[in-house]
Each structure stands twice: as C-alpha cells, then as structure tokens.
C-alpha cells in the first residue's frame with residue numbers, strides 16, 4: 001500500500017523541491033517558475049514520506065479548466081506507486097474545481113504517458129516544438145485531457 005502525507009507546498013519547501021526538480025527533469029523549472037506559481041496561488045502540494053519530500057504536484061485552474069503543470073517524484077522512489085497516488089489526488093482536486101484537466105507531456109516520456117493513459121487521460125493533440133530539448137533544439141508536446 002502506498003503511504004504518504006499530501007499537504008500544501010510552502011515557500012520553505014522550495015530548496016528541497018528545487019533539488020528534486022533538478023534531479024528529475026532534463027529541463028527543470030527555475031526558482032522563479034516556482035515562486036511565480038506560489039504567487040499565483042496555484043494548487044501546489046508536496047507528498048511527504050516521514051521528513052522527506054518524495055514528490056510534488058501543481059495544478060493551475062483557469063475558469064472551468066485545470067492544467068496539470070508539474071508532477072514529479074524523487075527518481076530514487078520511482079516505480080513504487082507514488083506518482084499514481086499523487087496524480088489521483090490532483091485529479092480529485094481538479095474534478096471538484098474544473099470540468100476538464102489538461103496536461104502536456106514529452107512524447108519521449110513513456111513512463112509518464114503510461115501513467116496518464118491508465119489514469120484516464122486521452123491524447124487530444126500535439127503542440128509542435130513546445131519544449132526546449134537537451135541538445136538545444138525543441139521537442140513536441142503531446143496534449144492530453146481528462147473530462148469530468
């Protein structure tokens with residue numbers, strides 16, 4: 001059984017969150033990105049296991065649309081069900097505040113795509129050259145959505 005406490009992400013969590021972000025993403029969010037999200041009152045949570053931040057998730061709500069902007073689990077803890085556990089929490093939040101939850105994902109991120117598909121997201125389009133790529137180029141984004 002997956003265990004962990006999901007609570008609001010606060011400014012004091014940023015050093016730990018930024019460290020995870022750098023470990024987990026080829027093109028990580030910057031401190032400014034996280035500060036903007038905090039200032040914008042996005043729905044931001046951390047998943048704690050004991051004293052340790054195991055992951056975090058961020059949902060932006062614009063009118064009746066939710067946007068899953070970030071979901072990250074500590075790479076050392078991948079494959080233990082924590083991502084699905086956190087995603088279910090974020091979906092439940094979006095379901096009670098929006099009509100549809102959207103997300104973008106790199107087509108190369110097969111682990112995340114498998115998670116999203118099995119959670120009930122559908123592919124609805126492609127955004128060309130959406131992401132910066134590690135080699136300095138750009139990578140498309142797969143657009144996925146879940147209607148409630």
Ligand SMILES: CC(C)(COP(=O)(O)OP(=O)(O)OC[C@H]1O[C@@H](n2cnc3c(N)ncnc32)[C@H](O)[C@@H]1OP(=O)(O)O)[C@@H](O)C(=O)NCCC(=O)NCCS
Pocket residue numbers: 024025071072073074077078079080081082083084085104105106109110111112114115118
């Ligand atoms: C995507 C991510 C959040 C998933 O978290 P996780 O804790 O590893 O995922 P879970 O253990 O809950 O597994 C969820 C599903 O992912 C898929 N998955 C897990 N490990 C996988 C692997 N090695 N290969 C392919 N798919 C895999 C499976 O569908 C799995 O469901 P199942 O175990 O019921 O079959 C995590 O890999 C992560 O933080 N990645 C880096 C950041 C990132 O890419 N975020 C998403 C950006 S859009």
